[in-house]
Amino acid sequence: MAEPFDIEKRTAETAALTSPRPRRLNLEAWVCAAAIAAVIILIVLPLAFLLWGSVASANGLTIDYFTRVLHTRIYFQALENSLVLGAWVGLFSILIGLPMAWAVTRTDLPGRGFVKLTATLAYLSPPFLLAIAFVNLFSPRAGVINTLLRQAFPSHDLTFNIFSMAGLVLVTVSHTFPFVYLLAASALASVDSSYEEAAQILGAGKLRITLSVTLPLVAPAILSGALIAFIEAIALFGSQAIVGLPGRIFTLPTRIYSLFDYPPQYGLASALSLIFIALTVAALYLQRAYLGRRSFATLGGKGGQSRRLSLGRWRWPLFMFSVIVFVVVIVLPYGSLLAVSFSKSWGLPFWQNLTFANYHFVLFEYAVTQRAILNSLVLATAAATFCVFLGSAIGWIDVRTTLPLRRVLDYAALIPLGLPGIVIAVALVQFWLRTPLPLYGSLAILFLAYSARYLPLGARVANAALQQIDPSLEQSARILGASWAETMRDITLPMIRSTLFAGWILIFVPAIQELSASILLFSGKSITIAVAVYNLYENGSIEAVAALAFINIAIIAVAIWFANRIGGVAVRPEALG
Amino acid sequence: MSEIEIAGLTKNYPGPGGKSAGVTDFSLLIGSGEFVTLLGPSGCGKTTTLRLIAGLLKPDSGRISVAGRVLSSAQGIVPPELRGMGMVFQNYAVWPHKTVFDNVAFGLKIRRIPAAKTREQVARALASVNLGGFENRYPSELSGGQQQRVALARSLVVEPKVLLLDEPLSNLDAKLRERMRLELKQLQRRTGITFIYVTHDQSEALALSDRIAVMHEGRLQQYGPPREVYRSPTNRVVADFMGTVNLVQARVCAASDGGFVAEAGPLKLALGRCSGIQLGDQVELAIRPESIRLAINGGDTAGVRTRIEEVSYLGNFTEYSVTIGPIRLRVQSGPDAPFVVGDEALLSIETDQYNVFALDKNTK
Numbered sequence: 001m002a003e004p005f006d007i008e009k010r011t012a013e014t015a016a017l018t019s020p021r022p023r024r025l026n027l028e029a030w031v032c033a034a035a036i037a038a039v040i041i042l043i044v045l046p047l048a049f050l051l052w053g054s055v056a057s058a059n060g061l062t063i064d065y066f067t068r069v070l071h072t073r074i075y076f077q078a079l080e081n082s083l084v085l086g087a088w089v090g091l092f093s094i095l096i097g098l099p100m101a102w103a104v105t106r107t108d109l110p111g112r113g114f115v116k117l118t119a120t121l122a123y124l125s126p127p128f129l130l131a132i133a134f135v136n137l138f139s140p141r142a143g144v145i146n147t148l149l150r151q152a153f154p155s156h157d158l159t160f161n162i163f164s165m166a167g168l169v170l171v172t173v174s175h176t177f178p179f180v181y182l183l184a185a186s187a188l189a190s191v192d193s194s195y196e197e198a199a200q201i202l203g204a205g206k207l208r209i210t211l212s213v214t215l216p217l218v219a220p221a222i223l224s225g226a227l228i229a230f231i232e233a234i235a236l237f238g239s240q241a242i243v244g245l246p247g248r249i250f251t252l253p254t255r256i257y258s259l260f261d262y263p264p265q266y267g268l269a270s271a272l273s274l275i276f277i278a279l280t281v282a283a284l285y286l287q288r289a290y291l292g293r294r295s296f297a298t299l300g301g302k303g304g305q306s307r308r309l310s311l312g313r314w315r316w317p318l319f320m321f322s323v324i325v326f327v328v329v330i331v332l333p334y335g336s337l338l339a340v341s342f343s344k345s346w347g348l349p350f351w352q353n354l355t356f357a358n359y360h361f362v363l364f365e366y367a368v369t370q371r372a373i374l375n376s377l378v379l380a381t382a383a384a385t386f387c388v389f390l391g392s393a394i395g396w397i398d399v400r401t402t403l404p405l406r407r408v409l410d411y412a413a414l415i416p417l418g419l420p421g422i423v424i425a426v427a428l429v430q431f432w433l434r435t436p437l438p439l440y441g442s443l444a445i446l447f448l449a450y451s452a453r454y455l456p457l458g459a460r461v462a463n464a465a466l467q468q469i470d471p472s473l474e475q476s477a478r479i480l481g482a483s484w485a486e487t488m489r490d491i492t493l494p495m496i497r498s499t500l501f502a503g504w505i506l507i508f509v510p511a512i513q514e515l516s517a518s519i520l521l522f523s524g525k526s527i528t529i530a531v532a533v534y535n536l537y538e539n540g541s542i543e544a545v546a547a548l549a550f551i552n553i554a555i556i557a558v559a560i561w562f563a564n565r566i567g568g569v570a571v572r573p574e575a576l577g
Numbered sequence: 578m579s580e581i582e583i584a585g586l587t588k589n590y591p592g593p594g595g596k597s598a599g600v601t602d603f604s605l606l607i608g609s610g611e612f613v614t615l616l617g618p619s620g621c622g623k624t625t626t627l628r629l630i631a632g633l634l635k636p637d638s639g640r641i642s643v644a645g646r647v648l649s650s651a652q653g654i655v656p657p658e659l660r661g662m663g664m665v666f667q668n669y670a671v672w673p674h675k676t677v678f679d680n681v682a683f684g685l686k687i688r689r690i691p692a693a694k695t696r697e698q699v700a701r702a703l704a705s706v707n708l709g710g711f712e713n714r715y716p717s718e719l720s721g722g723q724q725q726r727v728a729l730a731r732s733l734v735v736e737p738k739v740l741l742l743d744e745p746l747s748n749l750d751a752k753l754r755e756r757m758r759l760e761l762k763q764l765q766r767r768t769g770i771t772f773i774y775v776t777h778d779q780s781e782a783l784a785l786s787d788r789i790a791v792m793h794e795g796r797l798q799q800y801g802p803p804r805e806v807y808r809s810p811t812n813r814v815v816a817d818f819m820g821t822v823n824l825v826q827a828r829v830c831a832a833s834d835g836g837f838v839a840e841a842g843p844l845k846l847a848l849g850r851c852s853g854i855q856l857g858d859q860v861e862l863a864i865r866p867e868s869i870r871l872a873i874n875g876g877d878t879a880g881v882r883t884r885i886e887e888v889s890y891l892g893n894f895t896e897y898s899v900t901i902g903p904i905r906l907r908v909q910s911g912p913d914a915p916f917v918v919g920d921e922a923l924l925s926i927e928t929d930q931y932n933v934f935a936l937d938k939n940t941k
Contacts, residue, residue, distance in 0.1 A: 030663075135865070192668065192670065194666040194667075194668060194670035194671055195670050197631075197633055197657070197666070197670070198655045198664065198666060198670040198672075198728075198731070199683065200633075200656070200658050201631060201633075201657045201658065201660070201662060201663065201664045201682060201732075202658075202663075202683055202684035202687055202731070202732075202735060203658045203659070203687040203688065203735070204658060204683070204687050205658060208687070212683075213672060216674040216675075217673070217674060218671075511896070
């Protein structure tokens with residue numbers, strides 16, 4: 001016997017079925033709202049106040065700061081030096097990175113793994129430590145190599161003065177050539193060999209194929225790598241202060257830094273920062289445009305690896321070139337720094353001079369360095385974790401929701417790519433000094449600076465990871481009755497976990513050595529490793545600097561070892577592009 | 578004339594996914610102006626063979642000669658750029674950084690043809706593939722089919738004696754594929770160029786080729802005109818690969834007329850023309866679905882009683898799945914279907930429209 005159809009009862013049953021539990025708070029909405037608020041506080045407001053600070057004066061709006069920046073010799077000179085530095089670095093990054101990339105991907109060069117290692121180490125080597133090491137080697141009077149050169153050739157002056165534009169370019173290129181290397185190598189490896197075979201069958205020889213098919217196909221990647229090298233080069237505060245200032249070469253970051261000397265000139269600093277941003281953004285725009293054309297090289301297809309070119313008698317010269325690069329950018333600087341870190345006093349005969357005292361000093365005796373190590377570990381961990389989760393939320397909003405202006409949010413999260421570290425610091429100062437919150441000089445403002453600086457990495461990684469996941473996988477869970485939070489916890493996050501971990505490491509590694517923003521924001525209480533290194537160096541305690549430098553490198557090495565071990569994560573600068 | 582002779586060609590070669598895609602003791606004679614297809618499943622060595630002919634790979638042993646001149650042997654190879662062949666790649670390999678004109682003109686530039694003549698020849702080549710007026714476009718502005726034509730024009734403009742095509746239609750959609758198939762056939766007839774065409778699509782091979790070389794696991798299985806390969810496959814591998822086939826195990830018995838008959842349950846098929854078969858042998862029958870006739874039970878037609886298990890109407894024909902005892906057969910007949918599921922019918926097989934293969938011999 002069928003029961004009489006009771007419409008009200010059935011509706012109630014259906015309702016009970018479709019929502020098995022009473023709906024509590026809508027977590028998805030809260031997470032999205034929090035992410036939007038975070039982006040506004042981290043990036044939008046500080047930038048707005050930076051802009052405001054560059055045009056506001058006691059008597060209303062003014063363009064006075066900009067006119068002064070562009071018409072005062074010292075500021076204009078800084079802009080010019082930055083441009084010259086960036087251009088040389090871009091060029092030399094190609095000259096070093098491209099032959100290495102080509103040799104590794106396309107030829108029978110011996111020791112190709114060794115070349116790859118060189119590029120990876122150079123990319124990971126903290127630029128301000130490299131600068132200190134190069135000063136140790138090439139400072140005009142006391143530099144180790146300069147001294148040796150004077151002893152070996154007393155009659156000729158073959159010494160190299162590191163405190164010069166050439167020195168600055170050398171230090172910077174040693175860190176930036178891997179950007180060209182990695183982009184060019186991946187482009188060269190992904191050029192479908194059928195493009196080259198098609199030319200070969202039509203009768204073209206090796207040289208012809210290289211010049212008219214291969215090179216044009218990878219040119220966008222090469223240029224793109226050079227532009228990243230340019231952007232990176234002009235933003236590095238540490239090397240420009242350590243190598244540039246003694247040679248009276250002021251650049252944008254060091255000039256902005258000096259504007260914070262008492263009495264601070266926030267207006268001028270803001271105007272200079274905005275010009276700095278314009279430069280970076282222009283380069284970034286060009287880089288994007290070139291990278292967009294990189295689709296050339298990644299059209300994919302089968303057709304395996306093309307035969308490697310036999311280098312013949314060029315084998316060993318090219319190998320020697322790689323060895324020289326390895327020696328100059330890794331062995332010499334870090335070898336000398338290592339020696340210094342174990343020396344009682346640098347300059348005495350080495351073997352009678354060995355000691356662990358420097359490590360003991362920075363680790364167990366000196367409160368400042370102890371605090372710096374702890375602060376940096378806390379900051380890097382907190383910022384990396386926060387950026388990954390905020391990045392995931394932003395990625396979620398962009399990829400999975402239909403909120404209006406979600407693309408704008410995504411772009412806003414990427415803005416810091418165009419902001420040099422010191423500019424972020426200026427913007428944060430401009431914003432937080434105008435609020436009643438006493439953040440200036442605290443760990444909190446450093447946390448905000450790091451989070452803003454590395455948010456693009458978190459957002460990029462999370463966005464890419466979410467796009468890989470078909471929404472139907474999440475929808476299946478929702479249809480089975482899982483809430484948004486449960487779906488995130490059981491389905492989405494587990495699937496993107498290893499990618500997020502890679503992103504975490506990508507943030508942790510630069511954050512543990514952050515100097516450009518920290519230098520303007522630290523206080524005695526919130527000092528970080530890089531700032532402590534810089535201060536010790538300024539005070540001439542080169543042995544303690546070296547010991548602290550190797551502690552910093554050890555932390556980086558452990559993080560990368562851990563990442564490789566746990567997640568099979570390769571730390572590469574791709575995500576910067 | 579450019580007759581191609583491949584003799585005892587062997588190449589060990591890793592294919593996709595770590596499987597071997599090599600070729601073993603492969604011999605083939607391709608006449609001048611012929612359209613020959615290398616047909617087989619992926620990993621059968623057909624692309625490897627094509628790349629060996631192009632000179633992109635060096636054989637481990639054996640040789641390839643064109644017009645009596647040895648181009649490839651284990652001792653050495655004439656490099657691809659000196660062979661004067663053309664090749665169309667599966668992914669077209671149209672250079673994305675060059676315009677259509679520059680793509681097509683590339684081979685002429687290598688040959689140092691004067692600019693005026695180059696323009697004229699490129700225009701003619703593009704016209705022949707219906708791409709006149711596309712000279713200044715970039716490949717990214719073209720559809721897959723148009724890129725395919727650019728690749729063809731680029732190969733044809735240098736007037737090769739031999740054109741190698743590696744699954745050129747496999748990246749196109751079905752409609753376009755059929756149209757390009759027709760155009761390729763006409764192009765080959767018009768130019769008289771020898772086409773060596775690699776595909777895994779048997780209907781493409783049947784439609785295009787003068788002769789088909791069926792390959793399996795690196796070895797040549799059969800080489801002959803399409804009709805022969807389809808109707809008289811030399812082994813079950815070829816039979817199975819060339820379209821749908823029912824493979825039925827049977828036993829050789831004596832027939833009343835003194836010949837042999839293959840028995841599979843109630844199904845009995847005369848083996849008049851098969852030699853090398855002895856009484857009591859286990860054999861396999863290869864029967865094409867379209868060679869089987871179904872008639873309404875109860876008429877005076879001879880046949881085996883069968884039950885209709887499934888009926889699928891496919892537009893231009895109807896496919897049945899029928900059973901005779903434990904044997905299940907696929908049958909294709911005209912679109913008008915007189916039977917429904919559960920009907921009984923009388924099944925007969927056209928004389929000589931099936932093939933017999935001895936089991937455990939000839940099967941590999």
